[in-house]
Amino acid sequence: MNIVFFDKNVGDDFRREDLYAGQIYVYSPTPATTALCQLARDMCEEAFAPHDPAEAQHHVSVERYTEILKTLKPAFIHHPRCKELIRQILDEMRCDLERVCFDVPRLRTATSDEYLTSGLAYAFKPHRDTWYSTPQCQLNWWLPVYEVQADNCMAFHTHYWNHPLKNSSEEFNYQDWNNVGRKAAHNQGKSDTRRQSEALEPVKLDPQLRIVPEPGGLMIFSAAHLHSTVPNTSGRTRFSIDFRTVHLDELATNSGAPNLDSACTGTTIGDYLRGTDFSHIPEAMRNAYENLQTSSSAPNLTTA
Numbered sequence: 001m002n003i004v005f006f007d008k009n010v011g012d013d014f015r016r017e018d019l020y021a022g023q024i025y026v027y028s029p030t031p032a033t034t035a036l037c038q039l040a041r042d043m044c045e046e047a048f049a050p051h052d053p054a055e056a057q058h059h060v061s062v063e064r065y066t067e068i069l070k071t072l073k074p075a076f077i078h079h080p081r082c083k084e085l086i087r088q089i090l091d092e093m094r095c096d097l098e099r100v101c102f103d104v105p106r107l108r109t110a111t112s113d114e115y116l117t118s119g120l121a122y123a124f125k126p127h128r129d130t131w132y133s134t135p136q137c138q139l140n141w142w143l144p145v146y147e148v149q150a151d152n153c154m155a156f157h158t159h160y161w162n163h164p165l166k167n168s169s170e171e172f173n174y175q176d177w178n179n180v181g182r183k184a185a186h187n188q189g190k191s192d193t194r195r196q197s198e199a200l201e202p203v204k205l206d207p208q209l210r211i212v213p214e215p216g217g218l219m220i221f222s223a224a225h226l227h228s229t230v231p232n233t234s235g236r237t238r239f240s241i242d243f244r245t246v247h248l249d250e251l252a253t254n255s256g257a258p259n260l261d262s263a264c265t266g267t268t269i270g271d272y273l274r275g276t277d278f279s280h281i282p283e284a285m286r287n288a289y290e291n292l293q294t295s296s297s298a299p300n301l302t303t304a
């Protein structure tokens with residue numbers, strides 16, 4: 001059974017236990033999530049001017065659209081205010097900033113009616129983020145920039161929280177993908193030939209859960225949840241922001257959500273920044289994770 005909690009005011013230690021058990025937390029907009037959304041809106045509206053960003057796909061060519069995203073997305077990811085605002089969000093959510101680390105936020109675009117579903121607007125098929133070399137304790141934070149609806153949001157395929165799914169994650173190595181695949185994303189047109197971790201058997205999409213927060217409303221869920229981009233039939237492009245967190249206590253013991261079926265190598269651990277001073281994860285821990293063969297092994301670290 002998976003439970004969705006709304007605006008539940010609990011400490012982060014308590015909440016993480018729930019999240020590692022497959023529960024999902026949803027929060028109403030806060031001052032910091034609203035500010036992060038506003039930053040994204042300002043940047044999107046400038047980039048797509050004179051068009052409404054959610055409608056721009058109906059007015060510009062795929063090639064021009066891709067050019068705009070190629071500039072817009074990195075500009076948002078690396079905008080200096082993003083890190084500050086994420087720190088504020090974590091603080092509002094009662095996280096221990098000394099122990100919680102985050103990565104830079106991504107700006108996602110899910111266009112409608114298969115206008116663009118590859119490369120910079122890749123439509124994620126059902127997957128667990130843990131198939132992509134993340135630690136089992138990774139948590140995903142997701143918020144819509146503009147209004148979303150049931151046919152342009154994301155879906156959780158909850159059956160697979162406690163059922164393994166045959167997949168190709170053993171062929172995935174984050175370091176290799178980062179060196180080769182991400183650069184190639186800019187050159188993808190209508191089709192995407194990058195090697196992604198994917199299911200190797202038919203996925204039972206139902207039962208599925210679609211949560212529709214208001215703009216700036218926040219969802220937090222385990223990276224081990226099977227989830228996907230909903231086929232967008234709304235006529236409007238969905239813009240959303242997501243970022244990830246890990247807690248140093250769980251990293252030290254490689255604990256978190258159960259690993260049912262992930263066998264990837266490599267690690268994303270070098271991407272996370274500590275909430276207080278934006279420093280990277282300590283080198284000894286990074287090295288221990290880089291030497292792991294599978295994410296189910298223990299890194300044998302007791303301190304962070």
Ligand SMILES: [Fe+2]
Nearest residue numbers: 124128129227
């Ligand atoms: Fe994902």
